[in-house]
Amino acid sequence: MELLTIGAFSRASRLSPKALRLYDSLGLLTPAHVDEVSGYRFYRPDQLERARLVAWLRRLGMPLARIGVVCDLALDVPDRAAEQIAAYWAETEAELAARRALAAHLISYLSGEETTMPAAQPALAIRYAARSDVGRRRDRNQDTAYAGRRLLAVADGMGVGGDAASAAVIEALKPLEGALPAGNLLNAMQDAVRQADSAVRDLAAADPGTGTTLTAMLWSGSQLALVHVGDTRAYLLRAGELFQITHDHSVVQALLDEGKITPEEADSHPQRSLLLQAIDGDRAARPDVSLHDAQAGDRYLLCSDGLTAVVPAGIIRDTLSAPGDPEQAVGRLIDLANEAGGPDNIACVVADVIEPRA
Numbered sequence: 001m002e003l004l005t006i007g008a009f010s011r012a013s014r015l016s017p018k019a020l021r022l023y024d025s026l027g028l029l030t031p032a033h034v035d036e037v038s039g040y041r042f043y044r045p046d047q048l049e050r051a052r053l054v055a056w057l058r059r060l061g062m063p064l065a066r067i068g069v070v071c072d073l074a075l076d077v078p079d080r081a082a083e084q085i086a087a088y089w090a091e092t093e094a095e096l097a098a099r100r101a102l103a104a105h106l107i108s109y110l111s112g113e114e115t116t117m118p119a120a121q122p123a124l125a126i127r128y129a130a131r132s133d134v135g136r137r138r139d140r141n142q143d144t145a146y147a148g149r150r151l152l153a154v155a156d157g158m159g160v161g162g163d164a165a166s167a168a169v170i171e172a173l174k175p176l177e178g179a180l181p182a183g184n185l186l187n188a189m190q191d192a193v194r195q196a197d198s199a200v201r202d203l204a205a206a207d208p209g210t211g212t213t214l215t216a217m218l219w220s221g222s223q224l225a226l227v228h229v230g231d232t233r234a235y236l237l238r239a240g241e242l243f244q245i246t247h248d249h250s251v252v253q254a255l256l257d258e259g260k261i262t263p264e265e266a267d268s269h270p271q272r273s274l275l276l277q278a279i280d281g282d283r284a285a286r287p288d289v290s291l292h293d294a295q296a297g298d299r300y301l302l303c304s305d306g307l308t309a310v311v312p313a314g315i316i317r318d319t320l321s322a323p324g325d326p327e328q329a330v331g332r333l334i335d336l337a338n339e340a341g342g343p344d345n346i347a348c349v350v351a352d353v354i355e356p357r358a
């Protein structure tokens with residue numbers, strides 16, 4: 001295949017060489033070849049499609065980190081790339097609606113129709129509930145669920161010391177319940193995961209094969225920082241739509257991503273519970289991390305596979321959309337998993353983002 005020079009690729013993609021160099025440095029679009037002597041970049045003609053997608057997503061205003069996720073998905077699972085764009089757009093429209101309301105208020109205030117200046121942006125609050133349940137078939141509960149004023153977390157333990165491991169990772173995160181970390185929220189979460197990792201290392205030394213997943217969120221008053229390892233999940237219910245905001249670190253998810261199995265085959269796959277990543281003290285966990293802007297009306301669900309393996313996403317969405325506080329939602333979800341046979345332990349955390357006086 002003949003390679004294109006950066007100049008030719010730039011003309012064909014209508015992206016400036018400067019933009020192409022930026023996308024390269026961000027890992028969004030890596031040249032097929034870089035000349036060792038001159039440093040010139042060369043591209044394959046089939047990279048044009050990805051270049052165009054990057055350009056359009058930039059035009060849409062999507063942050064660069066999210067563009068990388070969409071482009072990677074677009075290659076193998078375009079449906080999921082489409083979902084990501086839909087989720088981004090729903091967030092953007094909600095944010096725009098809030099700005100529109102603020103602009104309208106300021107305009108009427110300054111033109112004398114309104115006598116009060118808009119109050120300072122209200123801090124948001126969360127209300128929450130957490131529960132884990134043994135289910136109908138297991139005799140031990142190795143899932144742990146926790147919700148406090150800042151920290152939301154679920155962990156699904158495995159192996160002989162699985163119950164201790166899932167409890168230990170959440171204990172390791174609890175110091176975050178105190179004062180908000182002075183620095184970056186995500187760094188604080190990653191540090192806490194390192195603590196969790198070393199806690200589990202001791203347990204795994206005594207009982208090899210011991211480990212746990214972890215999906216946790218830290219609330220700052222306006223944002224939620226998410227860390228995630230394994231196949232526990234986080235979902236966001238916003239404007240009636242349910243978005244899965246974590247990606248399973250599982251063999252089955254990898255096969256799905258590669259298009260080697262269908263979603264139907266995934267549901268009954270014999271290696272459904274085999275994880276590609278867990279906190280097991282073996283390799284240092286590399287959690288996925290992300291930051292989410294909160295909006296009043298958002299509802300978050302953190303849960304273990306004991307829920308998602310037996311209750312379809314559509315039912316989870318309908319249950320979360322039904323009236324009721326987080327406590328009621330958690331109770332209904334656990335009942336649904338048990339009614340579906342309760343083959344595994346079930347952990348659920350539900351948190352609502354609310355106006356403090358509401």
Ligand code: MN
Pocket residue numbers: 156304305306344345
């Ligand atoms: Mn499980």
